Amino acid sequence: MSYPIRVADVMSTPVITAAPTETVADAAETFLEEDINSVVIVADDEAVGIATGTDLVRALEREESPRETPLEEVMSAPVAATEPAAELEDALERMHDRGVARLVVVRDDRPVGLVSTDDVIRYAPQVFHRGTLATDAGPTPRYRARETAEYEHADWTCECSTVSPEGLSVGDRVEFSKPISEADVRSFATASGDTNRLHLDERYAGETRFGRRIAHGTLVSGLISAALARLPGVTIYVSQDLAFLAPVDLGERVTAVCEIVGEIGDRKFELTTDVLGADGERVIEGEATVLVDDPPEAATLEIEAIA
Template sequence: MHDTIPVTEVMVTDVTTAPPDSTVTEAAERIRDRDVSSIVVVREGAPVGIVTEGDFARQLCDRRDLGDARLEDVMSAPLTTIEPDAAVSDAADRLRTSDVEHLPIVDDGDLVGIVTAAELSYFIPQLLRPPITHESEPPKRVVRTDTQYERDDWTFEYHGADETTVSVGDVATFSKTVTEADVESFADVTGDTNRLHLEEPYAAETRFGRRIAHGVLALGLVSASLARLPGLTIYLSQEVSFRAPIDVDERVTARCEIVDDLGESKFRVATAVVDSDGAELLEGEAVVLVDDLPPADVLEEVPAD
């Protein structure tokens, strides 16, 4: 759960540094010899700037000779940093909003580590993608959903260009309360009987301090939302990042937005699960295949139990 993992758990502590009066040539050699992508410029123990491989490329375009240039002449400053007690998700958000790829971690003015966009993307790929925004949402539609049954506690909404086909910009949401019975049934069906999900005294001693629902159970709500798209939806792939835990008896909403038509009835879908306050618990991206539904008269021949 990325909101509960401090950035110190994923940072690199052996940071390559150099003083401001080092030459660019010396810095380039150090980057090459240590096989790193940046060098943090440090003055009297405090980080004051950074020079990356990209900076070297830009400087080479602007200057004929970098041999005598000093790091203080070419470094990026002021430096964008983050505190060691910040969460991994905070680091990803800062990288994205600051439009940087290297984020030094500073504690009381001292450099203690660094995290990069490349490394973080392996750990939580979706967090570095910019959020999808639209000027307006498509109108609400009533679609044919071939689910065998529904429950009063479940809520589904579909906003799309029309009620019969899937197209880019369409949005489906499915909401339900994740109950005690859901968690216990999921544990029994899957075999995931981790005490974190089932025993309050045990869970109280973990980093969460309480019982939480299975993360994959939340992903199942995404599947429930996709199942109610127009057509017969078939999962092809799913990337997912678990940003925060789901509490037992919490009402959550899965949101699926069609973001790309890949051709041949395949679509890329931005997927998320949020709590009742709108806080994001899960984020990801799926690829689905949308087949035609069987004829409507088939439903009359299939037993409803």
């Protein structure tokens, strides 16, 4: 069961509205008082247009009497709209197709919110910094590399797409996979102090929206750290952004997939950091920045090619 990010999760409310007959000067005053940069123009309870700060500036440039210019002469129309239940990905595509930076969120044709690129950046910045994870990409050289991990378990797997003696580079990719066991969940609850009954009490969890116990989200995201730890060198977290898309069941095998998408310099790298469920669908989507130091002299890099 997937729980994608929806427009209702990120939209700004309440909506500040204005009538088509209100003037540019009226709108400018509203912008200042409400600390906003757009108003939805409403007639008969329906959104008929939107006026932004840019629209007002353009009106001031060409009009000598902004106090007499009605908003219906400067507003953008028709409205680019979406619904609260729409998936955020679809809303972003609509913004792109319409060439706008915000959408009016409507329910039964009445405006209930606004969603803009700023709202999305605040909620899930990785949406703008990544492409779709290519889980079905063509075959690439695959290796198992061991250098920094102290030990492994039989039901853990790790693969690297490239291992270069010259160091890490864009396109390098590492995957780490393991099942999330009952013992993992209970140990994590004790270690973290997160003893939420959703994760520990079957009867209680059965009455939640999930209908059963699920693994802690931060426990599942820990596989990202496990994958990064298996890159050549000493990997140090600088930052991590995450969006939790779907729950993970106890006993489910999950796979963290981390790929270098940018090299900042000073041994810093940007990576996409996703976790896939047993069905191959993303349960976590993220982006990280890491610093990678050279390994200590005691480290020995072992590489085993996978046929």
